[in-house]
Amino acid sequence: MSIIRTGLQRFANIFSTGPGGILSRFVTSLAPEENKSTPKTTKDVIATCNKLIEENKSRNFAIIHLLGKQWRVTDGDLLVVEGYWPPNIGDQIKLEKVLLAGSKDFSLIGRPLVQPGLVNVTATIISKGLSHTRTHFKKKRRKQYMRINFQRAQQTMLRINSVEIANKINEPAKNVF
Amino acid sequence: MSNKHLFLKPGFVRAPLQNGVGRYVQQLQRIVLKFCKTHGGSRGMRDYIEQDLVDFAKQNPGVVVYLKPRRHRSPVVVAEYLNGDRVWMSMHNKSQSEVTKWIEVLRTQQGDVSGTRLRKFQYTDHPSIQGPWSPFTFKNPELNTAKLPDPKFGANNRLPMSATEQLRIMFEKQRLNEKDLKTGE
Numbered sequence: 001m002s003i004i005r006t007g008l009q010r011f012a013n014i015f016s017t018g019p020g021g022i023l024s025r026f027v028t029s030l031a032p033e034e035n036k037s038t039p040k041t042t043k044d045v046i047a048t049c050n051k052l053i054e055e056n057k058s059r060n061f062a063i064i065h066l067l068g069k070q071w072r073v074t075d076g077d078l079l080v081v082e083g084y085w086p087p088n089i090g091d092q093i094k095l096e097k098v099l100l101a102g103s104k105d106f107s108l109i110g111r112p113l114v115q116p117g118l119v120n121v122t123a124t125i126i127s128k129g130l131s132h133t134r135t136h137f138k139k140k141r142r143k144q145y146m147r148i149n150f151q152r153a154q155q156t157m158l159r160i161n162s163v164e165i166a167n168k169i170n171e172p173a174k175n176v177f
Numbered sequence: 178m179s180n181k182h183l184f185l186k187p188g189f190v191r192a193p194l195q196n197g198v199g200r201y202v203q204q205l206q207r208i209v210l211k212f213c214k215t216h217g218g219s220r221g222m223r224d225y226i227e228q229d230l231v232d233f234a235k236q237n238p239g240v241v242v243y244l245k246p247r248r249h250r251s252p253v254v255v256a257e258y259l260n261g262d263r264v265w266m267s268m269h270n271k272s273q274s275e276v277t278k279w280i281e282v283l284r285t286q287q288g289d290v291s292g293t294r295l296r297k298f299q300y301t302d303h304p305s306i307q308g309p310w311s312p313f314t315f316k317n318p319e320l321n322t323a324k325l326p327d328p329k330f331g332a333n334n335r336l337p338m339s340a341t342e343q344l345r346i347m348f349e350k351q352r353l354n355e356k357d358l359k360t361g362e
Binding site for chain 2 (some may be wrong): 079088107124126132162
C-alpha cells in the first residue's frame with residue numbers, strides 16, 4: 001500500500017510542478033502572455049476548444065458573480081436578486097464578472113475571473129418589486145421582552161438573454177477596464 | 178403577532194409570457210387613482226396628481242391612467258397587470274413622496290408578488306449541462322470491467338498514515354533527490 005502511496009505522491013508532484021500545474025492549460029489568465037513556447041498538447045486542447053465553440057452545438061453556461069453571490073446561469077434563466085440595486089425595468093446589462101464558463105465538453109476556469117471579452121453574458125431586468133412580508137419575532141421568556149419587526153426586501157428579477165463564449169481562447173487579454 | 182407569512186402560498190420564480198426573452202414588455206397596464214378633493218387624508222395624493230402625474234403618464238405611454246375623484250372617501254391606488262393581477266393599495270394619510278415611491282413599486286413589479294413566498298431565487302430549464310454528478314463521475318473506467326472482490330479496489334485506503342510509512346516515504350524521497358543530483362552531474 002505504501003508503494004501505491006508513494007506512487008501517488010510522485011504523481012501529485014508531477015501535477016504540482018511546472019508553471020501553474022497541469023491544469024493551467026485550461027485556465028485563461030489576466031496576466032499578459034509571456035513569450036513561452038506552448039507544448040503541443042496544450043495547443044491541441046486549445047484548438048479543439050476553439051473548434052467546439054465555433055461549431056456551437058451545445059448550450060453554454062457560466063458562473064457569474066452578482067452582488068456577492070455566485071450564480072450558474074445559462075440562456076433563458078431567471079434570477080432574483082435581493083436588496084437595493086440601481087438597474088431599472090427594461091434595462092439590458094452585461095454581467096462581466098465571469099468566474100467560470102463552459103459548454104458540454106469543456107470548461108474555462110478563471111483565476112479568479114475569466115479574461116474580459118472572452119465570455120459575454122447579457123441580461124434584461126424584468127421586474128423590480130418587494131418580497132412578501134417577513135416577520136422577525138423575538139421573545140425572551142420571563143423577561144418581559146418581545147419585539148415584532150416586519151420587513152420587505154427589494155427584489156429584482158433578471159432574465160439571462162445570452163451566454164456566449166468568443167472563439168479566441170488563449171489570446172492575450174485586452175485591458176478594457 | 179402575525180403568522181401570516183407561515184401560511185403564505187409558496188411559489189417559484191416565474192415571469193409571465195417568457196418576458197424578456199425576445200423583448201421586454203411592461204407588465205403594468207392600468208392604474209386608477211381614487212381620491213377625495215377636500216379631505217386631508219388625500220392630500221399627498223392630490224399633491225402627487227398636481228405635480229408628478231403628468232410626467233408619469235408621459236414617461237409610461239403603455240400605462241392607462243385613470244383619475245377617480247369621490248367625495249369623503251380615503252385615497253386608493255389600484256394597479257392592473259398583464260397577467261390579470263389587480264393590486265389594491267390604500268394611500269390614506271401618505272405624503273407625496275410616499276405616494277411617489279409606492280406608485281414606482283406598482284409600476285416596476287410584474288403582478289401581485291406580495292402574495293407568494295419565493296422558494297428558490299433562480300429558475301432554469303437546464304439544470305445540468307455537463308451532466309449531473311454521480312458517484313462514478315471522474316472515476317477510473319477500469320472499475321467497470323473489474324471482477325469484484327478485488328484486493329486493488331477493496332483495499333482500505335482511508336487509514337491514517339503510520340509513522341513507519343512516513344519514514345519510508347521520506348527515505349524514498351531522499352533517495353530520489355540523490356539520484357537527481359547524480360544525473361545532474
